[in-house]
Amino acid sequence: MVVSRSRPASDGAPAIVAGMGAPAVAAGMGAPAIVASRVSKRIGPRMILRDIDLTVDRGSFLTILGPNGAGKTTLIRILTGLLKPTTGRVTIDGRDLAEVPAEVRRQFGVISHHSYLYDSLTARENLYFYGRLYDVPDLPRRIDEVLAEVGLELFFNEPVRTFSRGMVQRLAIARAIIHRPSLLFLDEPYTGLDPQASETLSSVLSSLKGPERAIVMITHQFDQGLAMADRVVVLVRGRIAINEAAADLTLDELNRRYRTAAMRPDDGGDTTRADRGVTP
Amino acid sequence: MSFLRKVGLIAWKDLRAEFRTKEMISAMLIFALLVIAIFAFAFDPTRDEVRVIFAGLIWVAFFFAGILGLNRSFAGERINDAIHGLMLSPVDRSAIYFGKLLGTWVFMTIVEIVALPIFIVMFNYTPAGSWLLAGTAILLATLGFVAVGTFLAALTANTKASEVLLPVILFPVVIPVVIAAVEATRGVFGGLPPADFVTWFKVLGVYDAVFVAVPFLLFEYLLEV
Numbered sequence: 001m002v003v004s005r006s007r008p009a010s011d012g013a014p015a016i017v018a019g020m021g022a023p024a025v026a027a028g029m030g031a032p033a034i035v036a037s038r039v040s041k042r043i044g045p046r047m048i049l050r051d052i053d054l055t056v057d058r059g060s061f062l063t064i065l066g067p068n069g070a071g072k073t074t075l076i077r078i079l080t081g082l083l084k085p086t087t088g089r090v091t092i093d094g095r096d097l098a099e100v101p102a103e104v105r106r107q108f109g110v111i112s113h114h115s116y117l118y119d120s121l122t123a124r125e126n127l128y129f130y131g132r133l134y135d136v137p138d139l140p141r142r143i144d145e146v147l148a149e150v151g152l153e154l155f156f157n158e159p160v161r162t163f164s165r166g167m168v169q170r171l172a173i174a175r176a177i178i179h180r181p182s183l184l185f186l187d188e189p190y191t192g193l194d195p196q197a198s199e200t201l202s203s204v205l206s207s208l209k210g211p212e213r214a215i216v217m218i219t220h221q222f223d224q225g226l227a228m229a230d231r232v233v234v235l236v237r238g239r240i241a242i243n244e245a246a247a248d249l250t251l252d253e254l255n256r257r258y259r260t261a262a263m264r265p266d267d268g269g270d271t272t273r274a275d276r277g278v279t280p
Numbered sequence: 281m282s283f284l285r286k287v288g289l290i291a292w293k294d295l296r297a298e299f300r301t302k303e304m305i306s307a308m309l310i311f312a313l314l315v316i317a318i319f320a321f322a323f324d325p326t327r328d329e330v331r332v333i334f335a336g337l338i339w340v341a342f343f344f345a346g347i348l349g350l351n352r353s354f355a356g357e358r359i360n361d362a363i364h365g366l367m368l369s370p371v372d373r374s375a376i377y378f379g380k381l382l383g384t385w386v387f388m389t390i391v392e393i394v395a396l397p398i399f400i401v402m403f404n405y406t407p408a409g410s411w412l413l414a415g416t417a418i419l420l421a422t423l424g425f426v427a428v429g430t431f432l433a434a435l436t437a438n439t440k441a442s443e444v445l446l447p448v449i450l451f452p453v454v455i456p457v458v459i460a461a462v463e464a465t466r467g468v469f470g471g472l473p474p475a476d477f478v479t480w481f482k483v484l485g486v487y488d489a490v491f492v493a494v495p496f497l498l499f500e501y502l503l504e505v
Contacts, residue, residue, distance in 0.1 A: 114361030116365025121300070
């Protein structure tokens with residue numbers, strides 16, 4: 001499950017929620033999958049993230065919502081090691097991301113609104129390339145498996161540049177899961193998808209939920225985000241404004257509280273209320 | 281998978297993608313051939329003059345064709361943000377650098393192998409020296425050029441005017457390679473005794489060693505910029 005380390009019980013959700021039987025994974029057995037401690041990020045004169053505390057356990061699904069410019073993508077980039085935090089630290093299974101990044105990255109699967117695919121290569125060649133980078137055993141069979149999983153088995157030999165947006169996104173999912181990642185990061189995966197493709201994506205994502213996998217998703221789709229999540233975090237101006245168990249939220253309530261949080265004027269340097277998870 | 285295998289895999293990916301579209305290598309070849317044609321019409325050199333200027337002419341064509349390749353080497357990684365896919369994989373960041381370097385080195389060498397005989401025919405020039413030495417000089421000079429160029433191409437790939445910026449910052453850094461390449465090739469093709477041009481081979485060797493090692497150490501920081 002996802003918990004806020006510094007969140008008080010007064011927000012209506014338990015301060016610490018037990019994990020869903022997290023399996024023994026890698027070196028940090030028993031440690032939360034992801035811990036972000038007091039993470040801040042400054043880019044130029046602008047403070048993008050301020051004192052973010054997050055803990056994500058295996059078997060949980062965290063949805064991050066927030067208006068444009070709230071720092072959601074920056075947070076995901078820091079959690080995956082693409083960016084270094086200005087202050088604070090991130091641990092993956094108890095290991096500092098800054099110290100063993102290459103080894104830790106093996107666990108990551110990232111689905112972004114960018115596909116990370118090579119247009120000139122075929123679907124199979126893209127998966128072969130990424131599969132080899134991750135040392136996937138029995139790769140040809142695994143490629144067939146993931147292509148079937150995302151419904152692209154008939155298009156394995158087609159260059160990606162001939163794919164529709166929905167097909168590209170499905171292949172991006174196949175790319176992200178080919179090495180069976182235990183930590184899945186989704187950065188606005190629904191961007192540009194038609195309703196049918198969105199439905200397919202939701203179905204694939206639901207199938208990816210499991211006790212061995214922690215999933216963190218950024219989205220602007222409140223309904224889909226809330227339906228899949230165990231916990232919902234709303235980022236506003238680089239701070240956690242809402243951090244609630246999804247079971248405690250209805251869509252209407254989430255919408256109402258989101259609007260209130262987003263419209264609340266910036267309180268400058270006071271980070272205490274939001275960082276403690278105090279909701280408006 | 282070992283470091284070298286990952287380097288080879290990244291180069292394989294670039295070669296595979298390029299040989300499917302032939303966008304970059306055809307542009308490099310056409311550019312080199314155009315330079316040959318322009319020089320052949322612009323100059324009407326005597327046999328002695330050709331001996332003096334031939335090495336300079338071929339390197340003008342090779343280096344400027346190489347710029348086209350370098351500009352494309354990281355541009356392809358920016359499409360679909362593929363560079364982040366690479367950076368997220370459990371690959372040492374320097375393997376990305378060496379993979380890109382290897383791919384561009386192969387492309388430039390192919391262009392040189394095709395263009396050099398055409399240069400020789402168009403200028404009716406008969407190189408006198410050892411082809412083995414000439415090949416070594418060309419490979420060493422190309423490696424030095426591509427080693428620095430790949431590093432700077434990664435640096436400029438995120439800028440708006442990367443295609444203009446790359447040659448502007450690259451050529452001042454590769455001046456030692458340009459001079460050594462021309463002098464070494466002129467010495468070999470002119471049939472001079474090795475003692476007269478061996479220094480230029482040493483310059484190329486040292487330059488290559490330094491400018492392969494420096495990006496190896498700095499590339500990780502460069503990608504974080």
